[in-house]
Amino acid sequence: MSSAPDTWRPSPRELERREIRRTLRRRSILVSTVATVLVLGGLLIGTVSSPGWASVKATFFSWDDAKAAFPSIWHAFWTYNVKLFLIGEVLILILALAVAVLRQSRSPVLLPLRIIAVIYTDLFRGIPTILLVFMLAFGMPALNLQGVTNSLFFWGLVALVLSYGAYVAEVIRAGIESVHPSQIASADALGLSRVQAMRYVVVPQGIRRVIPPLLNDFVSLQKDTALVGAAGVFDALFAARDYANYQFNFTPYVVVAGYFVVLTIPLARFTDHLQHRAMERERQGAR
């Protein structure tokens, strides 16, 4: 039984098999490397050998211009874009969760709120985000309301939150609805209230399932922070345009693109990591 010492040594056949597996693995690594080099190399050569490459290189990939535009773009990026989405994401999650849960509620008292939630998602998903930015950033100050800020940054943020809140609310709702009814039944059976069942059983499972599409929306939001530039907030894109218009060189646009990419990759890896961890924890040994 288990008390017997385990004297197992891999048999010659097993060692041979491991060798075969190693060979197969090496072969697939080789194939993937060759395929990657061929495809990426082909694309690179195709681009560089195109007739207009010299002028594209001078106007889009000028090292000097990149260096010159770097600090002002960084400043604008940090003070506007990064702040916009850091604050925005938190507010969007709260708003979207509230709207999604509200749409799932069954209490008769909440009917008016349910109606508002439905109208809100239908309406704000329908309006292009840039129009919302214009309407709020220019319209709200124009109302001349007492004690209401005229800050473009503030109204740009509100526009983004309202627009993305509607999208994210639908994503979260889809997650909540994907939780099997038997989960609600067993929460009911334990005597949990409807709200408690949502809070402790349904929402945590639902959210976990929709993390990839949520991340998708957040990456999209990070990029759409550039829309507030259209209303006059001096964000990274605005700063790049400012430089480009002065110097007749488009390199700063590439620099801005680089900023956005660098920003989104860590977030993507972080969510991958979270998901992986959750899966390890919950699915271990599951068959």
Added chain:
Amino acid sequence: MSEALLEVTDLRKSYGDKVVLRDIDLRVRTHDVICLIGSSGSGKSTLLRCLNLLEQIDDGVIEFEGREISDPRIDPRAVRSRVGMVFQAYNLFPHLTVLDNCTLAPRRVHGVTKGEAEQRARDLLARFGLADQADKHPDRMSGGQQQRAALVRALCTQPTLLLLDEITAALDPELVGEVLTIVRELAEQGTTMILATHEMAFARDVATAVCFLDEGRILEQGPPAEIFSRPREERTRRFLSRVLPPA
């Protein structure tokens, strides 16, 4: 002894440091019905999954139809298209009707035409008393019906070996009967099967051989009469005294 359909030699499987199967030797000939018994966690399910190449083994050799299938160069799909498997939790595809569940593999894997696949599936469903369920979705049926449908799905590919993984464990006693009746019928028709089961009475009646697994080893194997009435090992005796109704 005739040529073995499946032969397992010195099989070993571990998850990290935890060895779940060791020194497994097993010979299955055509028309055999092998029952794997033993407490939960003794390795019955893992053994079945290894035979179907759902798990990569750590040592030993599995030969099926005279070919070593534990070779990494073997295409597991070729093996699985000859081996049927039914799971404890049915694992029917909930988005497909019963008929579509049963015709998916014949049509997509075996290249059977739609008409022929459906005919075959309907015949089998009718034989198993599910003729009127063919166009329903699995979740609308009872557990017993679902498990019978899962059996039909496995049979539709005309496998030479059927692996049944505690297929009655999730069913209430009344429904266990209806599923076991079918398995008994299959056995009588000469279907070669390996089944992990807790149904001792069934194993005693139907099995050609019983293997008692304990902590990842086949502690004892032999004809059911021998295992159930004269177990050699103390551990087997203890297990049987707990699961068999007092005589």
